[in-house]
Amino acid sequence: MAVDNNSKSTDTNHEEPFYPHELLKFGVAFFVFLAVLFTLTIFLPHGIHEPADPMNTPAHIKPEWYFLAPYQMLKIVPNELAGMAVQGILGLAILFLPFWEKSKRRHPAKRPIFTPVCIVVISAFIALTLWGKYS
Amino acid sequence: MFASKKDSALLDWLEERFTIKEELEKNTTKKMVPPHINWLYCLGGLSLTIFIIQVVTGVFLMMYYKPTPELAYGSIEFIVKEVPYGWLIQRVHSIGANTMIILVMAHMVRVLFYNAYQKPRELHWISGIFLFGLTLITSFTGYLLPWTQLSYWGATVGTNMPGSAPIIGEWMVRMSRGSEQVSGVTLTRFFALHVVVLPAMISAFAGWHFVMIRRTGVAGPF
Numbered sequence: 001m002a003v004d005n006n007s008k009s010t011d012t013n014h015e016e017p018f019y020p021h022e023l024l025k026f027g028v029a030f031f032v033f034l035a036v037l038f039t040l041t042i043f044l045p046h047g048i049h050e051p052a053d054p055m056n057t058p059a060h061i062k063p064e065w066y067f068l069a070p071y072q073m074l075k076i077v078p079n080e081l082a083g084m085a086v087q088g089i090l091g092l093a094i095l096f097l098p099f100w101e102k103s104k105r106r107h108p109a110k111r112p113i114f115t116p117v118c119i120v121v122i123s124a125f126i127a128l129t130l131w132g133k134y135s
Numbered sequence: 136m137f138a139s140k141k142d143s144a145l146l147d148w149l150e151e152r153f154t155i156k157e158e159l160e161k162n163t164t165k166k167m168v169p170p171h172i173n174w175l176y177c178l179g180g181l182s183l184t185i186f187i188i189q190v191v192t193g194v195f196l197m198m199y200y201k202p203t204p205e206l207a208y209g210s211i212e213f214i215v216k217e218v219p220y221g222w223l224i225q226r227v228h229s230i231g232a233n234t235m236i237i238l239v240m241a242h243m244v245r246v247l248f249y250n251a252y253q254k255p256r257e258l259h260w261i262s263g264i265f266l267f268g269l270t271l272i273t274s275f276t277g278y279l280l281p282w283t284q285l286s287y288w289g290a291t292v293g294t295n296m297p298g299s300a301p302i303i304g305e306w307m308v309r310m311s312r313g314s315e316q317v318s319g320v321t322l323t324r325f326f327a328l329h330v331v332v333l334p335a336m337i338s339a340f341a342g343w344h345f346v347m348i349r350r351t352g353v354a355g356p357f
């Protein structure tokens with residue numbers, strides 16, 4: 001039952017055949033996903049887009065939603081350089097996460113520091129995105 | 136199934152030429168996974184699915200798209216209004232881009248809370264972060280291509296962001312735009328990155344990602 005995450009071997013701890021059940025599960029997920037994508041495609045409002053006019057700056061220009069959080073963060077940190085530095089450090093910390101966070105415990109409930117930190121960081125990302133959108 | 140005596144003639148034909156049965160068995164009937172793999176383990180596969188959809192719809196869009204400031208907007212309008220099913224291809228591509236980011240983020244959060252990035256899977260995580268970054272840059276460069284007011288000023292704000300970095304900031308802004316302002320040079324630059332460089336890089340990193348997860352197997356449930 002308990003799977004040793006540190007095991008190097010591939011199949012010794014793996015007990016269920018991938019085919020057909022796990023493949024079928026993915027097949028179901030695949031078709032549900034396609035249904036959602038095409039439903040969105042057909043029913044989301046189209047929006048009217050005017051052609052670009054480099055001479056005419058719109059009143060509220062914002063990046064796309066996935067850049068709103070870093071954008072909003074740069075806006076609220078008074079020192080631009082400090083804002084960039086924080087983002088750079090955060091990016092590197094996430095990139096090299098497996099090299100500084102080495103807990104053996106797997107279950108989120110058994111990681112009393114890491115799990116709350118993750119939740120705070122993800123919540124901050126969502127909050128900054130919403131803030132950027134509605135400010 | 137594949138090893139049974141009722142194998143099809145086609146399978147036998149292929150077997151004689153490149154011993155396909157063993158590979159098929161290894162990757163299907165004889166491939167074992169941990170018990171209680173749940174639905175969240177589908178997120179990575181779905182990210183690949185949407186990437187393939189983006190490539191296919193992107194190729195169709197490229198058949199009619201014209202990457203110049205004068206023609207870009209009109210060519211998208213033509214695709215949406217005149218080309219048979221062009222509206223569908225264009226909509227799937229644009230909504231698919233956002234969907235892809237959401238799926239990749241969800242996949243990352245799943246791996247994070249399952250602590251699935253620990254030894255020996257550190258490089259899986261690192262290649263995944265690169266894939267996430269490439270996904271964002273691909274979306275960003277694609278967003279400029281329709282040359283609408285939103286995309287033009289979105290690209291202006293976006294390319295301005297590295298400007299506050301010390302020493303190389305100004306240079307990065309200039310290099311990403313190719314000119315002082317976002318212009319036709321930026322458009323062709325973004326187009327080349329969006330349709331060739333970035334998808335090729337995503338394919339390479341994804342290939343690495345998949346080979347590694349095949350070698351180590353997925354991290355089991357808790």
